[in-house]
Amino acid sequence: MPLPAPSHITRLEGRTVLKLSGADRVRFLQGLVTADIEALQPAQAAWAACLTPQGRWQADFFAIPDPDDTCLLLDCATEQAEALRAQLMRFRLRSDVQMELTALPVYAAWGNRPEATLLENAISVADPRLPAAGWRLIDPPATTEQTATQLDYDLHRLALGLPDGVQDCEPGRTLAAEANMDLLGGIAWKKGCYMGQEVTARMHYRTLLKRRLVPIAATVPLPAPGTPILHNGQEVGTLRSSRDHIGLALLKVDMADKPLTCLDHNVVARPPAWLLPALGTPPEPSATTPDKP
Numbered sequence: 001m002p003l004p005a006p007s008h009i010t011r012l013e014g015r016t017v018l019k020l021s022g023a024d025r026v027r028f029l030q031g032l033v034t035a036d037i038e039a040l041q042p043a044q045a046a047w048a049a050c051l052t053p054q055g056r057w058q059a060d061f062f063a064i065p066d067p068d069d070t071c072l073l074l075d076c077a078t079e080q081a082e083a084l085r086a087q088l089m090r091f092r093l094r095s096d097v098q099m100e101l102t103a104l105p106v107y108a109a110w111g112n113r114p115e116a117t118l119l120e121n122a123i124s125v126a127d128p129r130l131p132a133a134g135w136r137l138i139d140p141p142a143t144t145e146q147t148a149t150q151l152d153y154d155l156h157r158l159a160l161g162l163p164d165g166v167q168d169c170e171p172g173r174t175l176a177a178e179a180n181m182d183l184l185g186g187i188a189w190k191k192g193c194y195m196g197q198e199v200t201a202r203m204h205y206r207t208l209l210k211r212r213l214v215p216i217a218a219t220v221p222l223p224a225p226g227t228p229i230l231h232n233g234q235e236v237g238t239l240r241s242s243r244d245h246i247g248l249a250l251l252k253v254d255m256a257d258k259p260l261t262c263l264d265h266n267v268v269a270r271p272p273a274w275l276l277p278a279l280g281t282p283p284e285p286s287a288t289t290p291d292k293p
Contacts, residue, residue, distance in 0.1 A: 008148035015106035016081040021071035022097035036188035045125040051196030060165040110134030129184040167241035
């Protein structure tokens with residue numbers, strides 16, 4: 001019998017954990033972010049975003065109940081951690097909440113389920129966006145063996161079409177649904193009001209969205225973020241994060257089945273099954289293939 005494939009585990013160096021404590025922590029966060037924090041259960045995570053009043057992305061994070069303390073842990077991008085803390089605490093008013101930066105490490109695991117002892121000795125939750133995304137591990141044992149690299153994790157998330165907020169979203173410009181938060185469980189449609197809720201709901205119910213993040217592939221390494229994606233010489237999208245030959249592009253929703261180029265190289269949209277309904281009719285295989293090496 002073949003040996004089972006090992007789990008892939010790596011530390012995410014670009015992540016920081018904020019600790020949100022106080023008796024009003026759930027109610028406080030509920031009124032500010034896109035996810036339903038009040039519905040969050042032990043050993044679960046919620047993917048949430050802070051939006052501007054105009055419904056534009058400012059920051060996103062995973063909210064995780066601490067099983068050993070009466071607090072919420074916010075797994076966010078390190079470069080946004082202090083700004084996110086300051087932004088949220090502006091709305092504290094008389095709420096009984098406190099927020100502080102921690103030094104807790106964040107790991108990602110995917111592939112086969114990690115060993116039970118690792119999950120039991122870390123604050124572990126399934127990534128709420130997709131089952132194939134894997135697990136988030138906060139503060140695992142220092143002896144945890146890393147069997148993958150940050151590059152491996154980036155290739156994993158890009159192949160699944162999962163955005164990384166600081167790489168794939170522009171503060172004050174990207175709509176939550178453009179980052180596919182509506183399809184990946186990051187927006188709760190039945191909760192009460194939050195910052196940017198009116199615009200987000202209107203875009204959703206009136207189907208006004210024109211662009212979405214879509215995985216793309218090429219046979220050459222993709223260029224820098226911000227490089228235009230063209231169809232017949234006309235710009236129809238913009239490259240966001242990428243690794244080697246795969247990436248995410250903010251693309252017009254009706255362009256996923258069209259011949260595309262990026263810096264004169266052919267690229268092909270590779271929308272996963274969960275994204276196809278949002279792009280209209282499932283795209284037929286493109287007549288154009290990526291450039292041959």
